[in-house]
Structure formats: C-alpha cells, structure tokens
Amino acid sequence: MTRHKTDPDMQNDRDAFTAISAVLTGYSKAEIHATGCGKDYWHQFRQVTPEPILREFLSHAVALEKTFAKDLEAGASEVRRIYLSSDRLGPLARSLIQLWYLGQWVPLSQDWCRKYGVSRFNVSKIISTRAYKEGLVWDAIGAHPVGAKPQGYGAWAMEPPRRRV
Amino acid sequence: MTNDKNIDHDRAELGALLQKALMLELSTIPPYATACYSIKEQGQYDRSSPEIVNAEPIEVIRQVMVEEMLHMVLVANLMNAINCKPVVNDPKQLPSYPMRILDGKGPELRLRRFMPDQIKCFREVERAPKDPANDAHRDYETIGGFYLYVLGMLEKACAAHGERKIFIGDAARQFNSDDYYGAGGDVIAVHDLATARTAIREIMDEGEGAALGHSACDNDLIPAPKGEERWDIAHFFKFDEILHSRYYLPTDRLGEPPSGSDLVVDWTAVWPMKDDPKAADYASTPEIRELSDRFNRSYSELLDGLNAAFNGDKPALALIVPVMFSLKDQAQHLMRVPLPDTGYGTTAGPLWRYVPTTES
Numbered sequence: 001m002t003r004h005k006t007d008p009d010m011q012n013d014r015d016a017f018t019a020i021s022a023v024l025t026g027y028s029k030a031e032i033h034a035t036g037c038g039k040d041y042w043h044q045f046r047q048v049t050p051e052p053i054l055r056e057f058l059s060h061a062v063a064l065e066k067t068f069a070k071d072l073e074a075g076a077s078e079v080r081r082i083y084l085s086s087d088r089l090g091p092l093a094r095s096l097i098q099l100w101y102l103g104q105w106v107p108l109s110q111d112w113c114r115k116y117g118v119s120r121f122n123v124s125k126i127i128s129t130r131a132y133k134e135g136l137v138w139d140a141i142g143a144h145p146v147g148a149k150p151q152g153y154g155a156w157a158m159e160p161p162r163r164r165v
Numbered sequence: 166m167t168n169d170k171n172i173d174h175d176r177a178e179l180g181a182l183l184q185k186a187l188m189l190e191l192s193t194i195p196p197y198a199t200a201c202y203s204i205k206e207q208g209q210y211d212r213s214s215p216e217i218v219n220a221e222p223i224e225v226i227r228q229v230m231v232e233e234m235l236h237m238v239l240v241a242n243l244m245n246a247i248n249c250k251p252v253v254n255d256p257k258q259l260p261s262y263p264m265r266i267l268d269g270k271g272p273e274l275r276l277r278r279f280m281p282d283q284i285k286c287f288r289e290v291e292r293a294p295k296d297p298a299n300d301a302h303r304d305y306e307t308i309g310g311f312y313l314y315v316l317g318m319l320e321k322a323c324a325a326h327g328e329r330k331i332f333i334g335d336a337a338r339q340f341n342s343d344d345y346y347g348a349g350g351d352v353i354a355v356h357d358l359a360t361a362r363t364a365i366r367e368i369m370d371e372g373e374g375a376a377l378g379h380s381a382c383d384n385d386l387i388p389a390p391k392g393e394e395r396w397d398i399a400h401f402f403k404f405d406e407i408l409h410s411r412y413y414l415p416t417d418r419l420g421e422p423p424s425g426s427d428l429v430v431d432w433t434a435v436w437p438m439k440d441d442p443k444a445a446d447y448a449s450t451p452e453i454r455e456l457s458d459r460f461n462r463s464y465s466e467l468l469d470g471l472n473a474a475f476n477g478d479k480p481a482l483a484l485i486v487p488v489m490f491s492l493k494d495q496a497q498h499l500m501r502v503p504l505p506d507t508g509y510g511t512t513a514g515p516l517w518r519y520v521p522t523t524e525s
Contacts, residue, residue, distance in 0.1 A: 030452035030513075034498035149494055152486030 016061035017042050023064055023079060024093055025100045025136055032100070035134035040127050041099055048108065049092060050117035057089055088116060101140070103131030172330060175322045180249030182315050183240055184258070187251055189267070189308060190236040190368075192260035193290060195517040196274045197233065200287070201226040202496045203278035203514075205434045221428045222279065222407050229287075229400045232371045235350050238340050239364045241475040245338040246355035247319075247331055251475040254468040256519050263441055266290065270306050276514060278438040278500075281408060288404035291372050309369050316365050323358050332357050337477075344479055372400050436500040438514040446504060446513070453502055453513050460495045461518045463488055468519055 018038060022029045032038060046054060060082050068075030083093040091112050098106045107122045126132050133148045142160040144151055204219045241251040252258065263275040272289035294310035305311040323331050332355075339354035350371055353364045398406070402413050405423065412425030439446060447454040470485035496515040503512050 028452040028455065030450070030456050030502045031498075033502040034456060036497075036501040149490065151490050154483055155487045158484065158487065 013058055014038075014042055016058040017045065019061040019065050020058065021096065021100055023068055023075065024083070024097050027100075027136055031136075035100075035130075035136070037100075037103065037127065037131050037134050040131065041096075044099070044105055044121065044127055045096060047121035048105070048119040050119075053088060053092070053116055057092060099127070101135055101137040103127055103133075103135040172322075172326045175326065176247060176249065176331070179247060179315075179318055179322060180244060182318060183244045183247075183249060184252060186311070186315060187237060187240045187244070187253065188258050188260065189311070190233050190240060191253060192264065192266060192274060193233050193287075194230060195260070195515070196262065196276055196283075197226055197230050197287065198493070199276045199438070199496065199515060199517075200279045200283050201230065202493055203436050203438050203500050205436060219429070219431050219434050222430050225403050225407055225428070228397075229291075229403055232350055232400070235345075235352065236368045236371070237471070238345060238352060239355075239368055242339050242353065242355045243361055243364055244334075245475070246334045246361065248334040252472065253475065254465070254472045254519060254521075256521070259468075259519050260517075262517070267305060267308070267311055271308070275441050276517070277440050278514075279435045280432060284404050284407050288401055288408070291400040291404065293372075293401065308372055312365050312369050316362065319361055320358065328358050332361075335477075338475075338479070340479065340482075344482060370399065371397075436497075437511045438500045439504060439511040442514040442516060444516060444518070446506065450505060453499075453504070456495070456499055456502065457513065457516055458520075460492065460499060460515045461520050462522065463492050463495060464515075464517055465519050465522050467492065469522055 018029050018032055021038075021041070022032050025032070049057065060078075064075065064078055064082070067078050079093075083089045086093075091108050095106045095108060098104065104126050105122075105124060107124050113119075113122065133145045135145065138145050138149075201223055204223050237253075244251045260274070263273055265271055265273050272286060272292075274290065275283070275286065277283040290308065292307055292309075294305065294307045294313065305314050319331075334356075336354075336356060339356070340352050341354040342352045345352045350367055353360055353367060355361050355364050398413050398415070402417075402423070406412050406425075406428055407430055409423050410428050410430050411423040412428050413423040414425045417424055444454075444457070447457050467485050467488045470481045470488065474480075474482040474485070492515075499513045499515050501512060503510075
C-alpha cells in the first residue's frame with residue numbers, strides 16, 4: 001500500500017475511483033474533481049477497503065463509463081447489478097455515495113467487516129472542513145452549507161437557486 | 166450663455182470618458198478575483214491567528230476587490246449625476262483578457278493564478294501617476310492620470326456651461342451608504358462639482374494614495390475592533406505588502422519598504438490554474454465546458470443585475486449579492502478540475518465571458 005505517488009497504476013486507480021464516484025453520485029467527473037475532496041476521499045476509501053475488494057470495486061470503471069455514455073438506463077441497471085445488489089460491494093458503494101454527498105465516512109457494518117476484513121480507519125468521521133462545505137448534498141437540495149459559503153445579507157428572503165436537473 | 170449643441174457635445178464626451186472609467190474599474194475585478202480564488206483557502210482571516218497560511222493575502226486582495234466594486238458604483242453615480250447612462254453589459258465594451266488597459270497605454274491585465282508575477286502586474290495597474298500635470302492633458306498612462314484628465318474635463322465643462330446645467334441627473338438614481346454595505350469606503354452621492362471631486366478623489370486615493378501626501382495610506386479607516394482602528398493602505402501598497410510579506414504602517418513614507426508586522430504568504434498553496442484560459446481549452450471536455458458555461462451565465466447575471474441597478478432599479482443591487490458569492494464558489498470549483506490536454510498538470514479556470522441571458 002505504500003506505492004509511490006507517480007506510480008502509473010496509482011494514477012489509473014485514482015482515475016477509476018473518480019469515474020465510479022461520478023457514476024454512483026450522478027455528478028460529472030469534472031464536478032467530482034471540482035469538490036477538491038477527491039484526494040482525501042480516495043485515501044480514506046483505500047484505507048478501509050481490503051486490497052482484493054478494492055481491485056474488484058475499481059475493475060468495472062472503464063466498462064461502466066462506456067455503458068453510461070451510451071445509455072443512461074442501461075448504466076443505472078449495471079450499477080444496481082454490480083454494486084448495489086452485491087453483498088460485498090454494495091455497502092462500500094453506499095458508504096462512498098454518502099461520503100460524496102455528506103463529506104462523512106459512514107462505517108461499514110460489523111457483519112461486513114467480519115466477512116471481508118477489518119480496518120481501524122472504518123470509523124464515522126467528517127473527512128475535513130472542506131469535505132463538509134463541498135458535500136454534493138448542498139448543490140442537490142439547492143442550499144448552501146450551514147455556517148459556510150455565506151450568500152450575503154438578505155439572501156434568505158430570496159428564492160433558492162433553481163435545480164439544475 | 167452657451168448653445169445647447171455645445172453642452173450636449175460636452176455631456177456626451179464626459180459620458181464616454183466615464184463609461185471608459187466604468188469599464189476600467191470592471192476590468193480589474195476578474196484578474197484580481199481569479200488570483201484571489203486560486204489560493205487554496207486554509208481558513209478564515211483571523212487577526213488573532215494571522216499565521217494561518219494565505220489567509221492574509223486572500224484578505225488583502227479581497228479588500229482591493231471590494232474597493233474596485235465601490236469605484237464602479239461611484240463612477241455610476243458620476244454618470245447618473247450628469248444624466249449619462251452607465252452600461253455594464255455590452256459585450257463589445259467588456260474586457261477580454263489578456264488586455265492592456267487605458268487604450269493599450271497602460272499595464273497588461275491577464276487571468277492568472279496567485280503568483281509573484283501576477284501580483285507585480287496588479288501593483289503596476291495601481292501605480293500613481295508620475296507627472297500629474299502631464300496626465301491632465303490626456304497623456305495618461307496610469308489609472309490615476311486618467312481620472313485627473315476626467316476631472317479636468319468635468320471642471321472645464323462646468324466652467325463653460327455652469328454647474329447647474331451639467332448636473333441635471335435624477336437624484337433618485339444616486340447610490341449612498343444606505344444602498345450599499347461592506348463598501349470599503351464612503352459611497353458618495355454626486356450632485357455637484359464638489360461631490361464629483363470628492364468621489365473622484367476617493368477613487369484615486371484608494372488606488373494609489375501616495376500621490377496625495379506621500380504616505381501609503383488612503384485616508385480610510387479600516388474597520389476593526391474598537392480601539393484598534395488603523396488607516397487603510399492604498400491598493401498599490403497592498404500588493405506591495407504581499408510581495409514583501411510584510412505590512413505597511415500608515416506612517417511609512419513613499420519609496421521606503423514596508424516596516425509593519427509579518428504577512429504570511431505561501432506561493433505554493435495555490436491551484437495550478439492554466440494561464441489565460443480560453444473557451445478552446447475546454448472544447449474537447451464537455452463536462453468542464455458545462456462548468457465554465459455555468460460560471461459565464463452567473464457572471465452575466467451579475468452584469469445584467471448591475472446594469473439594472475445603475476439605471477434606475479436600485480434594489481437589483483441587493484439581488485446580485487448571492488450571485489457574487491456563487492461566482493467565487495464556481496470559480497474555485499473550476500480551478501480544481503485538472504485539464505486532460507495539459508497532462509493533468511494544470512487546472513481549468515473561469516473565463517469571465519458575458520453571454521446574453523435569455524429571459525425565462
């Protein structure tokens with residue numbers, strides 16, 4: 001796990017992680033990058049995921065991206081088949097989605113850990129102050145993170161921004 | 166005394182000059198904002214713990230930006246006072262970067278991340294006129310010199326036609342301190358030559374300060390906890406402070422280095438935004454283009470709102486405040502997205518292009 005930063009595989013893993021994050025959250029890869037949290041989340045994700053399962057989790061990235069580019073419905077059903085309905089990958093995918101939306105790692109269950117491996121990093125925590133501010137949830141609900149990114153005096157009297165989707 | 170044709174001509178000429186001033190003030194904001202937002206924010210500026218990395222340069226540039234926005238409002242007041250129409254959303258007049266200000270005679274403005282060369286450029290933009298007498302005769306190479314020329318023209322027009330025939334604008338269009346908060350200076354409502362002079366002086370004081378008393382301060386008090394008030398520093402010296410990593414004292418004299426306390430600058434804690442980003446840089450990546458287009462739409466919304474506010478719809482100013490904050494957020498988002506074309510070595514950045522908005 002102590003591979004060098006410039007290791008080409010490492011770069012590919014990170015790209016795969018970004019691609020899967022985009023697919024799972026419904027945001028674009030650019031929007032995933034735009035949070036500025038990718039590096040920290042990738043670090044957290046690797047720390048809690050046993051190596052063979054990490055490999056499996058990332059292995060679907062390229063194919064999944066292609067499917068999504070062609071057909072949104074087909075992509076969504078692939079996500080359900082590969083990740084969400086899987087006993088192994090499902091809980092990981094759900095924790096990852098919550099990580100991107102809330103900036104918080106939601107621990108994998110004890111059952112899951114007993115079966116697939118325990119990590120001492122599998123604890124509930126807000127990853128960073130930026131993670132809180134950049135949670136996708138704020139954009140998704142058309143709000144701003146409470147206590148951060150102020151909107152200016154009187155903004156509370158105005159309509160929230162229109163949903164983009 | 167004089168015929169109407171002459172006064173119309175003079176008014177149009179003054180209006181054109183002030184319109185240029187308005188665009189000049191506006192053109193500084195995107196480069197300043199881009200540099201400011203490219204800094205990886207480490208924390209809120211807090212005077213009790215100023216060692217937080219780069220909180221201080223962020224605050225220094227922010228203060229300058231806020232004052233440039235105030236200058237736009239002051240120029241709009243000047244224009245409305247003499248019954249000329251300020252325009253801030255005409256694509257033909259809006260700045261496009263890189264550009265040399267003052268019809269190509271002034272320093273160059275570019276869209277670049279926070280780096281010493283860029284701050285040196287900003288310092289150049291805010292440099293005081295060397296020879297004010299010369300500048301008054303249209304040979305200006307600095308913003309201050311340009312304003313001296315504008316003031317000269319205004320005085321001439323008043324002498325020729327009488328103040329009361331020049332200042333015929335609708336007083337209801339004037340912005341004052343009630344319409345504007347966090348201004349970084351006084352909002353001066355303009356209705357005669359004296360108030361016009363005060364407004365222009367304030368713009369010049371905040372920009373280069375020095376020409377008027379050979380000190381670094383700009384005659385404003387910086388808001389601060391009670392008993393801790395200190396004099397604000399003119400823009401030229403604020404950028405100089407960043408380059409020296411040291412604050413000026415208001416008593417510091419012109420030509421001497423700053424002698425105040427440390428200002429902590431980390432030039433490396435910055436997103437590697439591509440220099441002078443162009444729309445073409447995002448042509449091959451629709452996802453980045455989408456973020457960029459979204460930014461441009463917000464920027465256009467800001468300019469449209471500003472235009473409405475300057476032309477009779479004063480409440481529009483309050484409505485664009487959230488847009489302003491969202492521009493910061495969106496710019497920071499863009500600057501975190503790596504550009505595949507550059508081997509992921511640099512990131513995207515805001516283009517600050519106006520796109521006419523379609524009414525919904």
